[in-house]
Amino acid sequence: MTLPASKTALVVEDSSVVREFIISSLSMLPNINSVQAANGFEALKALPQQDIDIILTDINMPVINGLELVSFLKNHPVYRSIPVIIISTEKSEADRTRGLALGADEYLTKPFHPRDLQLMIQKLLKLG
Amino acid sequence: MSEKESSKKDFLSEAEELLEELTSDLQNLEESVKKNNVRPELINKVFREFHSLKGISGMLGFQTVSDFTHELESMLDYVRLGKLPLQEKTVDLLFQAIDMLNLMLAEIQEDSSGKAQPEIITRKITEIMTASTVPVHTSAFPELDLDDHTISSLTEYEEHRLRENLRNQKKIYNVRLSFPHSTFDQDLREVYGTLSKIGEIISTLPYFDAALATDRMLFRLIYGTDQSLDVVRQILGHTEVEIHDLLRDRHPEILSGTRETQEQVVPADDSLRSISSTVRVDIQKLDEVINVIGELVISKTMLTNLSKELITSGGSASKLGPAFTRAAAELEKKIIDLQHRIIETRLVPVGQIYHRLARMVRKISRETGKQLQIQFYGEDTELDKIMIEQISDPLMHVIRNAIDHGIESGEQRRKLAKPEQGLIKVSAFQRGNNVVIQIQDDGRGVQLQKVQEHARKRGLIPKDRVLDQAESLEIIFAPGFSSTDQVTETSGRGVGLDVVKRNIADLKGTIHVMTEANRGTIFEITLPITLAIIQSLIVGIQGTKYAVPLSSVSETVRILTKDIQTVDKKEVYYLRNKTIPLIRVDHFFGFSNKSKGEKLFMIIVPMAEQLFGLIVDELSGQQEIIIKSMGEKLKNVPGIAGAAEIGEKKPILVLDAESMIEEVTHGKVHGL
Amino acid sequence: MTRKNLKAVAIKQTNFLERLVADAQLEEPLETLPEPVPEDGFEVLVFHLSSERYGIPIGLIKEIIRYVEPTEVPHTVNFLDGIISLRGEMIPLINGRKRLGHELKTPDKRSRIIVLQDGPHRYGILVDAAVHVVTVLRNKIEPPPPVLGNVDATFIDGVAEHKGQLIILLNLRRFLEFA
Numbered sequence: 001m002t003l004p005a006s007k008t009a010l011v012v013e014d015s016s017v018v019r020e021f022i023i024s025s026l027s028m029l030p031n032i033n034s035v036q037a038a039n040g041f042e043a044l045k046a047l048p049q050q051d052i053d054i055i056l057t058d059i060n061m062p063v064i065n066g067l068e069l070v071s072f073l074k075n076h077p078v079y080r081s082i083p084v085i086i087i088s089t090e091k092s093e094a095d096r097t098r099g100l101a102l103g104a105d106e107y108l109t110k111p112f113h114p115r116d117l118q119l120m121i122q123k124l125l126k127l128g
Numbered sequence: 129m130s131e132k133e134s135s136k137k138d139f140l141s142e143a144e145e146l147l148e149e150l151t152s153d154l155q156n157l158e159e160s161v162k163k164n165n166v167r168p169e170l171i172n173k174v175f176r177e178f179h180s181l182k183g184i185s186g187m188l189g190f191q192t193v194s195d196f197t198h199e200l201e202s203m204l205d206y207v208r209l210g211k212l213p214l215q216e217k218t219v220d221l222l223f224q225a226i227d228m229l230n231l232m233l234a235e236i237q238e239d240s241s242g243k244a245q246p247e248i249i250t251r252k253i254t255e256i257m258t259a260s261t262v263p264v265h266t267s268a269f270p271e272l273d274l275d276d277h278t279i280s281s282l283t284e285y286e287e288h289r290l291r292e293n294l295r296n297q298k299k300i301y302n303v304r305l306s307f308p309h310s311t312f313d314q315d316l317r318e319v320y321g322t323l324s325k326i327g328e329i330i331s332t333l334p335y336f337d338a339a340l341a342t343d344r345m346l347f348r349l350i351y352g353t354d355q356s357l358d359v360v361r362q363i364l365g366h367t368e369v370e371i372h373d374l375l376r377d378r379h380p381e382i383l384s385g386t387r388e389t390q391e392q393v394v395p396a397d398d399s400l401r402s403i404s405s406t407v408r409v410d411i412q413k414l415d416e417v418i419n420v421i422g423e424l425v426i427s428k429t430m431l432t433n434l435s436k437e438l439i440t441s442g443g444s445a446s447k448l449g450p451a452f453t454r455a456a457a458e459l460e461k462k463i464i465d466l467q468h469r470i471i472e473t474r475l476v477p478v479g480q481i482y483h484r485l486a487r488m489v490r491k492i493s494r495e496t497g498k499q500l501q502i503q504f505y506g507e508d509t510e511l512d513k514i515m516i517e518q519i520s521d522p523l524m525h526v527i528r529n530a531i532d533h534g535i536e537s538g539e540q541r542r543k544l545a546k547p548e549q550g551l552i553k554v555s556a557f558q559r560g561n562n563v564v565i566q567i568q569d570d571g572r573g574v575q576l577q578k579v580q581e582h583a584r585k586r587g588l589i590p591k592d593r594v595l596d597q598a599e600s601l602e603i604i605f606a607p608g609f610s611s612t613d614q615v616t617e618t619s620g621r622g623v624g625l626d627v628v629k630r631n632i633a634d635l636k637g638t639i640h641v642m643t644e645a646n647r648g649t650i651f652e653i654t655l656p657i658t659l660a661i662i663q664s665l666i667v668g669i670q671g672t673k674y675a676v677p678l679s680s681v682s683e684t685v686r687i688l689t690k691d692i693q694t695v696d697k698k699e700v701y702y703l704r705n706k707t708i709p710l711i712r713v714d715h716f717f718g719f720s721n722k723s724k725g726e727k728l729f730m731i732i733v734p735m736a737e738q739l740f741g742l743i744v745d746e747l748s749g750q751q752e753i754i755i756k757s758m759g760e761k762l763k764n765v766p767g768i769a770g771a772a773e774i775g776e777k778k779p780i781l782v783l784d785a786e787s788m789i790e791e792v793t794h795g796k797v798h799g800l
Numbered sequence: 801m802t803r804k805n806l807k808a809v810a811i812k813q814t815n816f817l818e819r820l821v822a823d824a825q826l827e828e829p830l831e832t833l834p835e836p837v838p839e840d841g842f843e844v845l846v847f848h849l850s851s852e853r854y855g856i857p858i859g860l861i862k863e864i865i866r867y868v869e870p871t872e873v874p875h876t877v878n879f880l881d882g883i884i885s886l887r888g889e890m891i892p893l894i895n896g897r898k899r900l901g902h903e904l905k906t907p908d909k910r911s912r913i914i915v916l917q918d919g920p921h922r923y924g925i926l927v928d929a930a931v932h933v934v935t936v937l938r939n940k941i942e943p944p945p946p947v948l949g950n951v952d953a954t955f956i957d958g959v960a961e962h963k964g965q966l967i968i969l970l971n972l973r974r975f976l977e978f979a
Contacts, residue, residue: 017184071281111186717874
């Protein structure tokens with residue numbers, strides 16, 4: 001019997017408590033590992049270190065923000081195929097629109113229910 | 129702890145940190161508003177802090193906090209986007225908001241409600257925001273040669289910064305950087321550091337270019353500065369960089385004439401600093417480094433011994449002896465310096481827990497209805513990080529105790545002509561190799577009579593026993609002693625000074641009490657600064673060496689066996705008109721042979737305002753040692769603090785003088 | 801046993817011991833007394849105490865070192881010889897013979913100290929000699945016979961037979977109990 005391959009999610013978010021929350025929501029899904037980054041810059045360092053299957057990112061972060069990260073990813077021949085979910089606040093409507101325009105696949109508004117995140121991930125990763 | 133309580137605890141601790149940081153940032157903000165010199169990074173920092181606070185409170189279900197912070201975040205957003213001017217009254221309102229948030233957090237901690245009324249502040253925020261009349265800008269930058277790519281990835285905030293820079297007549301450059309994959313993080317940080325000193329990095333976009341090598345990371349910076357392109361290129365030195373000016377149609381007139389003086393140094397963005405200037409280190413790794421250094425010390429000792437042998441062996445090589453000795457001495461100095469520095473990395477200021485204590489006092493003040501004031505001294509005094517965490521509960525218990533039993537009610541205080549506010553003073557200071565924390569109150573003092581009655585009632589002492597002051601002050605630490613009928617709780621744990629004493633003993637510390645009727649009480653907790661390096665006396669008992677930490681010792685005296693007197697079946701020694709009770713260490717450890725020599729050494733250990741003498745056979749000198757624990761199972765051997773290497777064949781045991789004295793003297797109080 | 805097999809066993813022993821020594825550099829402690837791997841066998845370190853051969857699962861062994869004189873610690877259980885310093889870390893040394901009720905013997909060249917890791921705690925056990933590693937098959941483990949010299953039966957998990965000799969499998973939980 002072969003088990004489904006496990007997937008790795010990269011969580012990019014500057015508040016450690018919010019990051020923890022997202023990661024524990026993810027841990028309720030089977031076969032999902034997570035990797036964390038505190039901002040876009042850290043995310044860039046994490047990308048080449050393992051195979052990332054999906055990325056969740058906040059927008060407002062220091063140094064390299066979420067939009068710049070999405071722009072980089074979607075213009076990169078290797079990383080462009082990784083689905084990206086933007087986690088935004090209701091306030092930043094303009095930023096969210098830009099994120100989608102830059103190629104992000106989905107967005108989630110904070111605060112969200114862990115179930116919504118899980119459904120979204122299952123859909124994007126085409127899990128059963 | 130349930131998951132819910134655990135996430136509440138996490139939330140409160142992170143929220144507290146944020147609020148502390150915010151308070152400090154607002155103070156800076158207030159200063160800069162007064163000087164009319166507000167840095168955008170500071171506004172951005174405050175904005176991000178509110179943003180984080182909103183995020184974590186929303187995530188964990190603390191809706192009121194989240195909604196309130198949302199308003200604050202919106203206001204800050206307006207400010208950072210230039211839509212709302214920052215004035216003194218705005219900052220003042222922010223201070224009020226922080227106070228309100230602290231109150232809300234306190235309510236969350238105690239599961240209470242009703243006191244906090246954030247609406248008052250939100251109303252003012254709405255007023256301020258609707259009154260602002262700064263027009264909103266459109267997004268395009270016709271004067272700049274920006275590609276769509278860049279424009280579309282600028283956030284609203286970055287756009288605002290770009291506009292500001294343009295308005296201040298800065299030059300805008302597009303700086304393209306290329307770094308090797310393996311080092312791009314350090315390289316980029318360096319470039320950031322350099323560029324931030326003379327301009328503002330408005331945006332950083334990582335990008336990919338198929339034409340260039342794939343083992344490099346590429347970044348495009350949008351940079352605003354007064355400096356010329358050549359200067360910037362020069363400053364970046366050998367970094368692989370391509371810079372070009374983004375402004376089309378530059379008008380030379382703008383450069384001459386109203387030229388401002390050199391831009392004052394813009395400090396690096398706080399956010400970048402937070403990535404690079406501190407590192408989190410596992411305490412265990414530090415311990416391992418300390419171990420290695422300990423072995424270095426042993427090697428050095430061997431070198432010193434060899435050099436001595438070299439000198440005494442004669443022959444031509446012995447001329448090298450003195451040089452050898454000097455080299456070893458140098459090495460020793462450097463090793464000790466290294467040891468101390470590593471140990472310092474574990475040290476953390478006591479002030480860190482003062483906030484928790486202050487909050488608790490405020491809470492108890494509300495609960496008991498007693499008016500209280502708490503003062504802190506010595507917040508910079510440093511303690512080992514692990515100890516700081518573990519001392520905070522015992523301190524809270526002691527303070528709780530002082531408030532419950534020490535501080536009288538408002539009415540009683542008035543009658544006694546004491547100020548209505550009860551005073552609690554927490555001071556921390558260094559004393560030799562120890563840190564002392566004192567908790568002083570100006571209450572009624574320990575009521576010795578009541579203590580004795582209570583001890584009798586609890587069966588701790590026989591009915592007809594009368595205790596002197598010292599004994600009364602010790603018995604309050606006895607297990608089973610508790611002065612009130614209801615058990616008061618602090619942070620969900622049972623209270624009792626016996627628990628406090630045990631916790632402090634676990635940290636190899638001691639606690640004792642001083643009191644004066646009606647004036648107040650002082651609880652004094654003494655802790656070793658670090659469990660690592662301790663100056664010690666090396667003593668010999670029946671041929672085996674032991675170490676006694678110098679911090680416990682006030683004096684060593686050589687005595688003659690025949691001068692030891694016996695009073696009441698106990699051995700004592702008279703020194704300068706003081707009677708010093710003696711403890712024979714060999715006897716304590718149950719060694720069969722008693723010390724037979726004519727001459728012995730007495731090590732004087734002060735404890736709780738009394739002097740005691742430990743008897744040993746020899747005194748070999750002094751040495752700095754590192755006390756190591758002997759493992760979980762051997763933690764509580766009476767009279768032994770641990771073991772240490774001194775560069776000899778086997779490790780030696782380190783004596784715990786205080787616990788030895790307690791064992792011997794407290795047999796009688798507890799009827800053991 | 802043919803010459804070739806002897807050599808193979810010798811290599812296996814050396815490798816194990818080297819591995820154990822190398823393992824001692826590990827930063828992560830091994831897990832607390834884990835259950836042996838649920839296959840049909842597990843590896844056991846065999847050592848001598850008096851005339852008996854004892855075995856403990858190798859998963860708990862951090863390293864094996866030569867005898868070093870311990871520092872005595874007063875007011876502790878009698879089977880504790882004292883503490884030794886292992887690269888700066890102080891660990892208690894249990895006298896294997898004393899613990900199991902055998903006669904005492906002065907340590908000699910063959911004596912070894914087996915360093916065990918039980919969660920965050922480390923212990924040393926003084927034994928007469930550390931022999932080799934064998935694989936014990938679960939279905940070959942018998943309950944202890946009612947009389948096994950003067951060794952307290954609670955210390956024994958079972959006995960296994962290996963090439964004609966009896967290996968007494970120790971119950972480490974009980975052995976390491978300090979009260």
